[in-house]
Amino acid sequence: MLTGRESLVRLIGRRRRSPLPASLAALLSPSSPAPAQANVQGSGSAEAARDEAGSSSGGGAEWVPCPVCGESIRGSDYCVNAHLVDTVIVGRKFHENIELQEGARIIVERDPQNAKDHDAIKVLYAASEFEEMLGYLPRELAKILAPLFDKHYVECEGFVVRLLEQQLDSVPIQITIQKCETDDRSSDDLWENFIDAVKKGNFQRPNSARYQRNFNVMITDVMANHTHVFMAGYIDMLSCTDDPSEYDIKEILEVLSVPEMKEILKELPKAIRVAQVMDEALDDNNMEMVTRCIDLSENRLCTMSKIEIATSSQPLPLFFSRFSASWVYSKILTLGVSVYERDRRYTDAIRILKLLLRTVASDRRRGYWTLRLSVDLEHVGRPNESLSIAEGGVIDPWVRAGSKFALQRRVLRLSKPPRRWKVPSYADSVKRNIKESSWRLQYYADEGGGWQGTHSEGGVWMTIFGLLMWDVMFSDMEDVFQSKFQTAPLDLETDDFYKLRKDIIESQLKKIQDGMAEEMLISSWELHQGTSCRGVNWDRHSLADLRAIVACIGGNLLASLVRHLAVDYRSWSSGIPDLLLWRFLDERGGGEAKLVEVKGPRDQLSEQQRAWILVLMDFGFDVEVCKVSPVAKRR
Template structure:
């Protein structure tokens, strides 16, 4: 523990005394995607880990001090959402509710706070800002409070031990997890759906295949080695900004119903070539074609644009299941996304944020809650 504390103290001292130009990522310096190779990024990473150490030991005042330093010294960083959220929580732990609320309010409007972190901070603001502490209702209150459709299914559990992995007997009598049980339900009683338990995997594969030319376009400095599987700026705001015209051209084709044709062409041209997010083994071309056909061009283009604009913030937390089915012989179909939760499981803030975004895009999305039954089917 002494060694850990020394590392934290050293990083805190170095970050606090670092000259301003070395501490911030600016246009006049290196491109933003090189920031993780800077000394300040390394020190801030150590301090971020140090916060979790202090919180584990309930040293909340030390965690608060470190988090305030990070937020004041590192201006342009996607981790600001995590820092603001932890600071707000730790301030509440020590009884400083007003400061906790102010921190959450500031984090919720910070342009570097995105996705689940932003949603979590907004929810904290709504919880902490009860009158008389705050009388004005935030503009995002109705959006955050929107209801999410839920369905409930039952399964016979292997065991009911608290903390144990959820294992159920499936419809076929074999042991399976909650996701496989839900897949069996949707294939049978739930409406004859085909599907896969992929979380974000299938979406990352579709993104890579349909946006291949955008990812590997000729942009200065983003490829430093022939062995890269993605441009260095993929997880930065510069990715979309530097390729906006090309990206929008691809997305327009997708929106106009050309996604299946583009998918086939990309598959045939690049099959087997390593690309970040693309899984050539797990997903077949047949299934990928069925997925894009059933989703529809407008919804698919909206989702892929969302990833292109902010790949890092939104590349995790997508619903567990992607389901599809054809309605007629002419190829008309529909798709559904399902987040599966076992007994005692709750939606994470990132998952909740994704579900609301997908609802905005017009997707059919729901939460499937699996509860145990003791009697045999």
């Protein structure tokens, strides 16, 4: 995926299908658009769509009433004493030897040993010798089917209806629920309950109940703290607005007296619409539209940056910058750089990168932009300028972590005489050797000395950080919590997180240094287990393992790592070595820990991973890179 694409998708979210305003449509639409094919309208549209779906799936049979509930089904699916349910596979499991295809046959069985859901029903791949599990039926459907399965009252099988573009999406399936021949009529009531539930429920949306509960919590909060939104004036204004999404903005614009502030607020939804069009154009491989979005964002970024600077009497907290149009346009342009680099349009990429560095001063993305600018300048044969850009990036306070390390390495490579005669002060640090081993992973548990370990790619560290810093993260600070649904303060990924909480953070770190980390961990786990918090995974790591980890690491090392994350969470929340190993050395509880970055035969360390390893070595951790080679097959 292009760098910046995933971030853009997260930004636009469900707004992708919202219509464009006329002003943007005029700017972005082709000069002579092809007429769209007319859609079927009126009362017959549903039937037409259904007929089309039937023909596309190979079933041209006429529609007949279901023998159980009377709903329309295809004649080819007509079964006596059976019922058809359209649903999905959730909790998808993947297997190397299974490539799921449309029409693949599936089997459904109970999973009574499932610890998370005693009503769980698993979906198996029928064509496999071992019937590997593909996932589960939605919980709402399993809850009404499980009693029938337990009484051996029904049998169930089905097939995959279609495969969606996104591999991780729930897989649509159709299952046939067949009643077994039996004289026992005690389960007839259960069957009737099942039929009623199928009529009323939609089992293709398995999470709707959870969304409804969340919505109820939100409404309760609004009624308690924001009752003014239900006042007659609000409701009347909302009902007379053609586009409800524009209602709040129109109301606020009437309050703003400075014309420039109105422009700033109106520009944000426009910027998000441009991001929407950019994403859709990339999906359609419409490079003409992609270029239009990039050009428009380039012009708007220049204009909006000047307006925002002119109207700001005092600087806003950094975490509010994401709600500005210039921030959205900078994300579009970052993705545009990736598009141009992919197409080897380095001159265009250089122009955009220089614009971003010139207009966006306080942003951690400056490290990525500076690195790409230095690389692209070298691509077009301008090594001297490339070196100057890299040297400037090294001393830029917003260039950190892997980007800074990569720029330092570029400076060392490009600054050979006669370009530069003086060796940079950081040369020895960057050139340090990293210990490597070629052991198989089983070595650590067997001959290597009985290590225990977890392969979490940093997840265990984020969990430990969240548990140890829980009271810090959720302390009462101004503006950082705008909703009770937040899993972290808004400033967690900014420098303000540490600056504004320095005293309480250092107090927590002192406790960790004094050997109280295990006690803090237990207390946080027992008080907050199950509560959502950024980085904390309650299911993946047990409390016993987490206690063992902090005990084996020791207070000083653990405090150093936690402080490093607290000071700059965003820059250092990725790239931590894959494997964390620990073991106790004696019965008194003394232990040791080791961090291992696992690499295959052709894998190389990324700059972020290399930067993390050097930082951990500075702290005093035992760190190494494990080269894993495939075992040669004997002939």
